[in-house]
Amino acid sequence: MTADRMLLDDYSLEITARDGDRLTEAAPLIPAGTRVNITALGTEDPTARLALAASAHRLGLTPVAHLSARRLTSEQELRSELQALADQETSASVVVVGGDPRRPEGPFDSALSVIETGLLPEHGVRQVGVAGYPDGHPDIDDATLVSALQHKLAVLDAQELEATVLTQFSFDVDAVVAWITRVRDLGVTVPVRIGVPGPTSVKRLLAFARRCGVSTSAGVARKYGLSLGNLLTTAGPDAFVDELSGRLDAASHGDVRLHLFAFGGPQSTAEWARVHSRR
Numbered sequence: 001m002t003a004d005r006m007l008l009d010d011y012s013l014e015i016t017a018r019d020g021d022r023l024t025e026a027a028p029l030i031p032a033g034t035r036v037n038i039t040a041l042g043t044e045d046p047t048a049r050l051a052l053a054a055s056a057h058r059l060g061l062t063p064v065a066h067l068s069a070r071r072l073t074s075e076q077e078l079r080s081e082l083q084a085l086a087d088q089e090t091s092a093s094v095v096v097v098g099g100d101p102r103r104p105e106g107p108f109d110s111a112l113s114v115i116e117t118g119l120l121p122e123h124g125v126r127q128v129g130v131a132g133y134p135d136g137h138p139d140i141d142d143a144t145l146v147s148a149l150q151h152k153l154a155v156l157d158a159q160e161l162e163a164t165v166l167t168q169f170s171f172d173v174d175a176v177v178a179w180i181t182r183v184r185d186l187g188v189t190v191p192v193r194i195g196v197p198g199p200t201s202v203k204r205l206l207a208f209a210r211r212c213g214v215s216t217s218a219g220v221a222r223k224y225g226l227s228l229g230n231l232l233t234t235a236g237p238d239a240f241v242d243e244l245s246g247r248l249d250a251a252s253h254g255d256v257r258l259h260l261f262a263f264g265g266p267q268s269t270a271e272w273a274r275v276h277s278r279r
Helices: 003-008 017-029 046-058 075-087 111-115 142-158 173-185 202-212 218-224 238-247 266-277
Strands: 012-015 035-038 062-068 093-097 127-132 162-167 192-197 256-261
Touching: 003 238, 003 256, 003 266, 012 017, 012 266, 017 046, 017 266, 035 046, 046 062, 046 075, 062 075, 093 111, 111 127, 111 142, 127 142, 142 162, 142 173, 162 173, 173 192, 173 238, 192 238, 256 266
Parallel strands: 012 035, 012 256, 035 062, 062 093, 093 127, 127 162, 162 192, 192 256
Antiparallel strands: none
16 A cells, blocks of 8 residues: 555545535545544534534444534533434544634633543543644644643543544645654654645635644745645645655654545545545
């Protein structure tokens, strides 16, 4: 198996509740059991995410609902979300993130505070994804980010829950490889899924990058293949994935897979993955 195919073997996909119909159309292109992450947006009804999780399950995929700590207004709301997932047998895998609000809307100020409740395993959760930031975070220094990651993983291990680190998407292979090396050197051994945008317009990619604090310096953008002079062109992650696969070594970098953000829709992203994995 080539390095590219190893990265894409058991890839995961990230969509929003608005992608429900498009996921159904794309399902024949997506390998059975693929993890489909359903991000938690403040502009979407939580029941829509729940319905999409049920739909993904019916399609033979593995739904992974996101829990946004700072959006939860109470512990009871967390219990209710988890119980609703458990009731439809879609609670086995979740991702816990801090979320966008700067001020918590309830008692949880971080992903760690949600994990520490112990409510996840009580509701059938067996696998938990937590965030990693190869490009850093606009509001949190790197030392704090790494310390928080280590703490979350330690608590998950104590709860006998399987952990995975999912990174924010990046256009910078140097930053990604350096970050993987650093966390491995610090003793993080769990699987890592590197965030990569699926094919979409340059304009849309740059908008998401600005929102997420992802570096789009001229050099990084040019190396990734972004044409800053023509925002209507479509950009795919081919060059990024090719270089990343050539620079990773399983002995030192461990289990690394791709986490595909379907900014251009699940069908175009799944089509890209299928073609690229056969190269």
